[in-house]
Amino acid sequence: MTTKNTLGKAAVVVLLATLVSACSSNAAKEEAAAQAATERAAAEQAAAAEAVAAEQRAIEKEKAMVMQEQRETKRRLMDAASAAGTVFLFDYDSSTLSDDARAAIDAHVALLMSGSANARLEGHTDERGTREYNLALGERRANAVRDYMVASGVPAYRLETISYGEENPVAYGSGESSWSKNRRVEIK
Amino acid sequence: MLLRSCLFVLGLFLTTTSSAQLEIQVTRGIDNPTSIAIAPFAWDGLGSAPTDFAQIVDSDLARSGQFSPVSRRDMLSLPAAREEIFYRDWRAISTRYLVIGRVSQGTQLRVDFSLHDVERGVELFSGQVVSAESEARMAAHRVADSIYEKLTGIPGAFATRLIYVSVTRNPDGKDFYRLTVADADGRRPIVLLEGRDPILAPSWSPDGKEVAYVSFESSRPAIYRQVLATGKREQLTNFQGLNNSPVWSPDGKSMALVLSKDGSPDIYLLDLETKQFKRLTRHYGIDTEPTWMPDGQSLLFTSDRGGRPQIYRYELATGKIERVTFEGRYNARARVAEDGRNVALVHQRKGRFHIAVFDLVTERLTVLTETSLDESPSIAPNGSLVIYATKRGERSVLGAVAVDGGVKFSLPARSGSVQEPAWSPMLVEQ
Numbered sequence: 001m002t003t004k005n006t007l008g009k010a011a012v013v014v015l016l017a018t019l020v021s022a023c024s025s026n027a028a029k030e031e032a033a034a035q036a037a038t039e040r041a042a043a044e045q046a047a048a049a050e051a052v053a054a055e056q057r058a059i060e061k062e063k064a065m066v067m068q069e070q071r072e073t074k075r076r077l078m079d080a081a082s083a084a085g086t087v088f089l090f091d092y093d094s095s096t097l098s099d100d101a102r103a104a105i106d107a108h109v110a111l112l113m114s115g116s117a118n119a120r121l122e123g124h125t126d127e128r129g130t131r132e133y134n135l136a137l138g139e140r141r142a143n144a145v146r147d148y149m150v151a152s153g154v155p156a157y158r159l160e161t162i163s164y165g166e167e168n169p170v171a172y173g174s175g176e177s178s179w180s181k182n183r184r185v186e187i188k
Numbered sequence: 189m190l191l192r193s194c195l196f197v198l199g200l201f202l203t204t205t206s207s208a209q210l211e212i213q214v215t216r217g218i219d220n221p222t223s224i225a226i227a228p229f230a231w232d233g234l235g236s237a238p239t240d241f242a243q244i245v246d247s248d249l250a251r252s253g254q255f256s257p258v259s260r261r262d263m264l265s266l267p268a269a270r271e272e273i274f275y276r277d278w279r280a281i282s283t284r285y286l287v288i289g290r291v292s293q294g295t296q297l298r299v300d301f302s303l304h305d306v307e308r309g310v311e312l313f314s315g316q317v318v319s320a321e322s323e324a325r326m327a328a329h330r331v332a333d334s335i336y337e338k339l340t341g342i343p344g345a346f347a348t349r350l351i352y353v354s355v356t357r358n359p360d361g362k363d364f365y366r367l368t369v370a371d372a373d374g375r376r377p378i379v380l381l382e383g384r385d386p387i388l389a390p391s392w393s394p395d396g397k398e399v400a401y402v403s404f405e406s407s408r409p410a411i412y413r414q415v416l417a418t419g420k421r422e423q424l425t426n427f428q429g430l431n432n433s434p435v436w437s438p439d440g441k442s443m444a445l446v447l448s449k450d451g452s453p454d455i456y457l458l459d460l461e462t463k464q465f466k467r468l469t470r471h472y473g474i475d476t477e478p479t480w481m482p483d484g485q486s487l488l489f490t491s492d493r494g495g496r497p498q499i500y501r502y503e504l505a506t507g508k509i510e511r512v513t514f515e516g517r518y519n520a521r522a523r524v525a526e527d528g529r530n531v532a533l534v535h536q537r538k539g540r541f542h543i544a545v546f547d548l549v550t551e552r553l554t555v556l557t558e559t560s561l562d563e564s565p566s567i568a569p570n571g572s573l574v575i576y577a578t579k580r581g582e583r584s585v586l587g588a589v590a591v592d593g594g595v596k597f598s599l600p601a602r603s604g605s606v607q608e609p610a611w612s613p614m615l616v617e618q
Contacts, residue, residue: 127579128541130521130534130563131388131608132433132446133490133497135409136453136474139430162408163430167386168363172582174561 077111084108087170088145090183092126095140097148105145108187109152116158120188121145123163124170126179131165138163145185210374210586210599210606217253218594222339224249224285225258225278229301230268233293238321241291241299244328245335247373248346252336252572253595258283270302270311278306285312287335297321301331303338313338325371345570348372349612351380351390351399352586356604358384367401369416372568372611374599380414388608393436396615400424400434400443411445424458433477437484444468444478444487455489455502468502469509477521478502482528488512490520499533499546513546515553521564522546525571530591532565532574543576545591556589566611567591575599577607 084107088097097105112119123142125134142161150156171178226246231237249255264277267288278286289301302314315334319327326347333344354366365387370377381387385404392399393413400413411425411434425431429448436443443458450467455478457466469475473493480487487502497520499513513519518536525531528548535544535553540560546553561579568575573595575588580598584605587598600606 127561129497129518129536130477130490132477133474133520135388135430135432136446136448136476139448139453140474161429164386164404165388167388167404174579174582 074111074114077107077114080107081111086187088185088187089180090141090185092128092179092183093137095137095144097144101145102148105148106152109149109154112149112154112158118158118160119149119154121159121161122168122186122188123161124168124182124184124186125166126182127166127169127174128179129166131167135163135165138165141183141185145187209377210370210601212247212251212374213598213600215598216594216596217256221254221256222285223258223283224255224287224335224339225263225281225283226287227263227266227268227289228260229289229291229299231291231293233291237291238297238324239328241289241324241328241331242287244325244373245287245332248329248332248344249336251373251597253590253597254340273304275304275306275309285339287331289331291327293321297324297327299327299331301334303335325375329371329373342572343570343614345568345572345611345614346372348569348615349396350374350575350609351392351612352606352609353387353390354601354604354606355584367399369399380416380419389433390608390610391435392610392612394438394440394613396612399610400436402432402434429453430476435478435480438480438482439484444480446476446478455487468504468507479522479524481524482526488522488524488531490522499531512548513553519544519546519553523565523567523574525567525591526569527571530567530571532567532576532591534563534565543574543589545574554593556591556593557587559587562587564608566609568611569614575609575611577609 084104088101123138171181329347336344427449585600
């Protein structure tokens with residue numbers, strides 16, 4: 001009896017185990033399927049994200065290239081402007097722009113048009129003649145540069161003119177070599 | 189420590205004033221200056237006299253170029269009262285005139301002086317000047333004014349003042365500007381305004397109590413007025429463009445000045461009471477450097493409306509404009525003498541810029557200077573001298589020349605440049 005009982009019990013156990021095992025095998029399958037679905041979704045999501053990221057990267061890359069290009073353009077314009085110099089010289093008692101001065105101012109116009117910076121145009125004269133009349137001559141020179149820049153497309157409100165007359169020479173001493181350096185408009 | 193820093197500041201101040209001080213060098217007098225002796229003035233007061241009064245009178249008369257003062261060492265006697273005068277002592281050293289004086293100290297200083305004709309042995313004139321003790325030098329200048337007027341018929345202008353701009357180069361190579369007021373002999377300089385930004389076009393109020401000028405201290409030009417006694421200051425203009433050439437009207441109620449806010453530089457009138465601006469000239473050329481005729485009825489100004497800078501006249505009642513100068517290619521920055529006739533201006537001849545006098549009646553222009561970069565003429569209130577700025581090497585110095593061209597002297601600073609002189613009007617006794 002004990003053996004039979006034992007066998008019976010064992011059979012029950014086996015049956016139960018089988019049942020359990022059958023059940024557990026079903027659950028595992030379902031779980032695997034679900035997992036696969038999740039993985040698929042994740043993969044799809046990842047793929048989509050990857051696509052977005054790739055697009056973003058492409059945009060970033062292009063943006064960087066554009067910016068690089070812009071920086072290069074700006075640098076080129078700045079180099080051109082600094083090569084052209086910030087000082088435009090004038091003949092004695094004249095506020096007419098020379099060809100050299102126009103070429104130099106063109107470089108600054110291109111630079112100003114590429115950004116939103118303001119500029120200050122300072123007019124100067126040599127020491128000959130009266131100080132107060134020279135203030136007016138210096139202003140006339142600064143205005144000549146301003147008018148040329150405005151005609152070239154720079155908005156007038158971005159340009160400030162000021163005249164120092166003969167008060168701020170760059171070259172001291174009396175003689176044409178000093179005077180010709182002092183008859184100028186400086187862009188700042 | 190506190191004491192030391194105080195001393196440092198004081199030392200700095202003294203250095204500043206001594207380098208800004210002008211030294212007078214007479215470069216040309218008239219051919220036969222009149223010999224005059226100024227005997228040392230007696231002092232009735234505590235301690236010693238605040239200044240050597242006779243020496244100041246002596247220097248003033250010498251600077252006029254018309255007198256040759258007798259050296260104190262050559263004097264045989266030193267009279268301070270009428271009864272102490274022995275005319276033979278003065279005839280012996282060929283003196284034409286003699287001045288004696290006595291200074292008494294009370295609540296104020298009182299200077300009693302008299303002028304004597306040595307040849308004839310008579311007293312020509314006696315006078316009295318009263319002043320605060322702090323104005324002892326001015327009292328001496330007033331004595332010189334009286335004597336000068338008695339002997340020449342022209343009021344003296346020794347008891348007057350100058351404003352000018354001195355410029356020194358800092359060690360960093362940048363210029364440093366000081367607007368300075370000093371006695372007409374260059375003594376007692378006082379700095380009114382200083383800084384790294386240009387100061388120019390200083391001018392006097394008709395009562396001699398205020399000055400107006402242009403300063404770039406705000407990084408743009410603006411016109412200011414400033415009371416000398418208190419330093420109180422007011423900004424009068426701050427327009428886009430030029431703010432230049434402020435000159436008070438003879439009645440002191442308005443100021444002519446130059447603005448370019450409406451396009452090109454034009455002359456405007458500022459009513460100092462209502463602060464209203466009135467545009468006087470309207471031309472696309474340069475109109476600048478206004479100056480008043482003494483009657484206040486019209487202004488002279490510089491304009492290049494004819495192609496080159498010339499002097500024009502603007503009549504206030506009618507707005508009529510007429511050209512005044514025709515000789516040469518450049519006539520600018522006019523200043524009119526009190527007689528309303530002599531006009532000092534800058535005239536270009538053979539590429540050089542000289543000071544000239546233009547006679548409004550005869551329309552004759554006379555060049556007074558030989559130097560080549562002369563500017564900023566200003567006429568003494570008695571009409572006798574023109575002070576101006578000129579170049580000596582890289583420095584700017586002041587020069588003075590008689591309106592008749594006879595006498596010349598220069599007033600260089602010990603260091604740096606001096607420019608933009610403006611001679612005060614006659615000053616009311618204080």
